[in-house]
Amino acid sequence: MNYKLLHIFRNTPFGRETFLQSLSFCKTISASPYVYIPKSDKFLMYFNNDTVQVDLDHSYLTSPDTAKKHAEILFAEMGIKPLFYEPKNFTASSLPDISTNFDYLCCPRSVSDISSKIGLGHIGPRVRRIIKHATFPVLITSPVFKPWKSITVLFGGSENAVKALKLGLKIAMSSGLPLEIYTLLEKQNETHYKSLIEKEELTEPVNQLSQKWHYYKKNDFDTMLYDIPHDSLIVLGAYGHGIMKDILLGSKMEHIQSTLTNNLLIPGPNSSVTLL
């Protein structure tokens, strides 16, 4: 399967880190990265039931004459064929429509070049809206380039967590890297989560691909976060129930963002994930 990832290129040192992360992700799972070099400071993405305008800050338009060259150099460093995306449709002359026909989208934590925000792990409102409406999983990169060597799925039992688990399995299959599952036991016990994956017919692939399923008691949230390997790709569903919902939407968000600097791969509520 030829997976496609869309990357919005930012011709700055921060942008380079994000792009290297995209390239590394694509190389690991054999996907093709498509680079969009913005020519205006905003663009639209039309999803099934919403349209999201992404307002970029001026760092995305830095030195447009060198942007393509810089991207090509990084492509060459990673040994990947350069592919550039050019929008075909425009809602207004300065407002291109970016296709949503991709398998992944790479986003920095915030569509902003304010390093203090990024350092604190702040996930910007536009990134959240993209996650909410995207039909594809969103890769939110670590602030600096950090290749990952394993896959960690945070499984909370919700519908979106099941999507995350499927996505984690899919990434494990295409990358050949080890997968581990982390579950915080809130109101249920271990059997409940096992029966959930059995219902979803995921027991077999989980047994085959996952190395270990870690369970933590409700109060051990911080311990769980510490135990997650620092060089692991974290796959988690957005808008789940309980703790997972809090992670992305509530007060826990800033906590996990500032605690973990790992790359995150997030299937939103509208994304569809299949194992194949």
Next chain:
Amino acid sequence: MFSIKKWYKILYHKLFHLDDRLLLILAGSVTGICSGLAAVALRLSLESVIEWLHPYRHYGWAFILPAIGAMLSSLYLEKIAREGAGHGVPEVIYSVSRYGGLLRFRSSFSRLISSFLTIGSGGSAGPEAPVVMSGSSIGSNIAKFLSLNDRQRITLVGCGTAGAIASIFNAPIAGLVFAIEVILGEWKFVNIIPIAIAAVAGAEVSQAIIPEQVVFNHQPFQVGFSDILPSLGLAMATAIISVIFTKILRLSGKLAKITPFPLWVRAFIGGSIVGLIAIFMPVVLGEGYHSIQAMISETFSMGLFLAFAAVFAKIFSTAMTLGWGGSGGIFAPCLVIGSLTGIVFHRALFALFPTIGFASEGAYALLGMTGLVSGVMQAPLTGIFLIVEITGGYETILPLIVVSSISSTMSHYIEPASFYFKELIERGQFLRPGTDARILSDLNINELIETDYVKLSENMVFRNFIDILKTSEQHFFPVVEDETGEYKGIIQISSIRRYALNPGMYDMIFLNQIMDTKVLTASQENDLQEVLDIMDINNMAIIPVVENDQFIGMISKTRILDLYRRELMMQTSIH
């Protein structure tokens, strides 16, 4: 919020599940009320600011007011709302044609604020297009909240448009007609009822909040047979003025774009020029409803030549306002230019034939307005119903029809695309329902790709291929590289007969020696129209789809026809 959603889900499944007309009527009424409120808010705030600024207009420095307003408007749109300038109607049409009416929430208020700044300060523009944008966005976002599908969302966008126009002009029929004729482009039973109700709701909101609101006071007109022939002449005049107006508007926009200044500076320059013109000709300021009223009630004081100059001054001022970064619509300027054209025409007629008893100047002002609206928008019904409703001039209906039809036909002949559609047509994005372009754009290329093709290795011996052929029904076989899976070429059964009929060669040739490497390929990024063009030009019945050197599948004309018919039936069904 949760309980609203819960009740909505219960209602949706119990009440609206079988027939969504009731849902659309209810949602349409809410949309009409909301867009009506938006229109009333803009109207009241414009009236207040115009009244507030009125005493300062006679000062010399007042020419700077439209400049400041246009500058603030462009800064607001660019830096705060982060939207492009302009009136927004093409954006609504584009969204309806291409994305099932999806519009950003911010559009529901951004254009109201920006046009308030532009028009309130004296910029030559109208408040109608901004309220259309706002109403449409309200409709689209209500549809989003209710999780409606594309067809239902488009209907609510129409409801928002109709409610806004009905409210600002207190003209529900014009609102209905404008929404269907200009925005949706299709007269469907399922659309008409909710849109009509939304238009009534919008007009009622407007009447409830501003009971004394009458856009233009009705004057009785005596229109006779002797006015039919002059109507033809006026229709031609308005058609020519319409084309000139459209061309100058576009030219002005293009000119502004090639200047090296940022948008807010351009808007300031445009506004200053309007302010300077207004020193000598105040008729160019703002939306111009007072001047129109004066022309209809025959109290307009300008002479023939001055009125003639005013036509072009208004055209130029509107172009400087909208083309150079101000915000607003062309509806009201059309009405001013049209009524001025009618006045000029009547006075010229009277000078040439003083003994013939033509209808009054006010009646010709009405005819001129219809001619201009119909000519610029190429929407004859909107032109007729709008003027009849806002002036109550039903006695002029026959010449109105004559002027409207001839003006829209003539301007269409000279300039095939209306002002609203021109940009979309140039970008190839004017896609009306039921048209070939729309159906092709609505078909998803991924749906058309047939992926169940057996791929062959380029190093396969021909004998092995013959074995596969015995059990396969494929006529085309993609050939790929062993290691990378890179697409190399294709084998067509029709082109390998001579090898197949010669068993002696079975072990002597490999597939990479006989595959066709010159067959053109398509990509998933191609539009269907582009794929069809490649197939037509090269006389191909089937085309391989290759993405990033990987074979994805094939697209055949048979498959396209199947899905084309399905989509056509869906788009043209009476419901």
